[in-house]
Amino acid sequence: MLVSEGALTHHIQRLSRRIRAFDHRHPLVWDLHLTGFWVTAALIDYAGGGWLNVTRDRDNPSWLVLALSLGLSVPLLRRRAHPRAVLLTVFPFALVNAWTGIALQAVLLQLLVVFHIALRRPARNLWWATALITFPVALMAARHPQGSMDRDIIPVLMSIAVAAAIGITVRTRRDHTEALEDRARRLEIERDQQAQLAAAAERARIAREMHDIIGHNLSVITGLADGGKYAAAKSPERATQALDAIATTSRQALTELRRLLDVLREEHHPRAPHPELTPQPTLTDLAPLIERVRAAGLPVRTTIDGSPTLSPGRQLTVYRVIQESLTNTLKHGGPGTSAHIELSYDDKGAVTATVTDTGHSDGTAPGTGGRGLPGMRERTALYGGTLEAGPRPHPEQGWRVHLHLPEEQPQ
Template sequence: MDRVTEERPTEPLTQHLQRISRRVRAFDQRHPLVWDLHLTGFWVVAALIDYYGDGWLNVARDRDNPGWLVLTLSLGLSVPLLRRRTHPRAVLLAIAPFALVNAWTGIALQAVMLQLLVVFHIALRRPTRNLWWATALITTPNVVLAARHPQGSPDQDIVPVLMSIVVAAAIGITVRTRRDHTEALEDRARRLEIERDQQAQLAAAAERARIAREMHDIIGHNLSVITGLADGGQYAAAKSPERAAQALHAIATTSRQALAELRRLLDVLREEDQPHEPHAELTPQPSLTDLDQLLNGVRATGLPVTTTVHGSPDLPPGRQLTVYRVIQEALTNTLKHGGPGSTAEIEMSYDEKGAVTLTVTDTGRGGPAPSHSTGGRGLPGMRERTALYGGTLEAGPRPHPEQGWRVHLHLPEETPQ
């Protein structure tokens, strides 16, 4: 039976080289001295081979120079390269006397071309203006060599050096430009990542605020209704057992409804569905068509509520939810703070362009407007919902001599997108 083997896709050569290059750069950043010692050691060995192998005699203009001088110049032109990356200008100045002696004596060691490595690092790490004096510093020994030990036209000693300097500087500038461009892209990526995280945090904060509003509206209203029903049932228990049973039944119904709404809200908050659990059953947010059910629940607690509607409530779901929640919160506050014998009145007006005016008044005890320091979510939640549609909300005690509380909402007409 033949064995079937899965062949891995061949990695492109460019990606392989880029990965190796990244590893080399990362190692060099962690251990820069290792690379500097290896490269400097290579050029020092090359210069010494040129000295011990008498290769320098093939290009020397004057062969009658002592060996110690040739050895000294070979080391002086190569050893300073160890600091070429950190102090390129100082290295070039350190090499310059050896290069000048090399030209003056006519030894003409080829190790003098190692100055081009320093030019590359000046172009890579220093301001461009430094290239002018570096060019003059490198060219001067060649002028001296052409003057003291002429060999053919002077251009043969000067022009090739100038061209080599231009090439080394161009390579350094190109590498520097690419490096700066890469750093700019990386900085942009970092800033975009920070901005993305900030946007995510803002979205999470907005979502937490929305969830807090929904939980406050659901739990706060239903608990107020349950409290009113419990108080009424306790009062009726001694005189009318049937009314007490009705109150208990209404409490149970309201509790189950609140629990179901809270469970649906918490199901929406789950980040992901469990593989062994069915998807959460989602229901739409309440709208003005559910207003009768809300008012019936409030009336069951003993709070009389009358409604007056002008116009047809043909509104988008978001605006309907805002009106619904404001009515719910206003009635909840009446149940909490209105006291016995309170009544509530709701007046709503709609126009054809989508503007809404809502006024909820009650005849309870009223009182001063709660401050934000108390930690309440009712009025801030209503104002946040209203602000989403550019509306205004006024809430406070009714003017003297009237008694009670008044909530006035106005949503302007919808602006076309």
């Protein structure tokens, strides 16, 4: 039974939406049908003599009764678009109807206009609408008394109150529905905007990861290839070592790229099998990183003060900043360049990393024009840190990158 009632309610609501949509597209069709119905009813009342049962003066001419019947019903055609104008148009006919004592029941059609005033116009319009409708009733009660005046006026006032209450109720429900629909639209727009922002942030994250993986490993491979080329003529063993290092670095780069692509495939296909992922680099991976850079021909010294107590995300940030700094040194440092890494940890979880090199600057800032420095700054900003990158002060040569991450705030 509950299912049947629910299905019936759903069917009625769907039919109601279709009718409202049709009426919104073709308002004149509904207005013509409703107006035609009431005009026909008024003419039947006139032609059938039904008005004689309630009239207070039977001696009025039939042409006047016909004119009043049309005057009180035809203007309803514009009741929705111009309800106040319709009420003013009907008012003279209502006055004549009251003055002559014909007392046509078509005068009650003014309640439809009251409904539309309450539905579409400010509430203050109901006061003068009530006055326009009540005045002819009082006039007829005075000229053609039939019992006490209260007997004529009070039912009319009650009818006006009911029509206004219905109009206000429908208006309140309509406004509430429109507010809910507007809120749903705004939530949908906000959801789409959030999705776009999330997609942009994800693209930026992927770009950083791709830059760090490819940029660093290609720089190491380039350095190894250059060293192997010079060593080939003098020391074939050194050339073989360089080729082995190139193969190892290439395989590592391919592994990291496959890991990143597996993550992307998992994010776009939630039902896909969970890929086997390798963990993101941490500070424990700094030693292998430095060894690869040294193998590529860049001497690197390290100074470490304290022991790290950082979350994985903060460790990844420090690792990537050092990796990018060494990559830029490999690219731009030139022959004879060396690098120095200083790491300092405090007891509260803050960390400071400084990477300096002795490269010969050619006037080009390492990492400018690409994703290098912007990527480092974005990573640093995620943890409220600061990043400084620029040439070392004169007379020193080279480049300096200084990273500071404050202590991690509890969530």
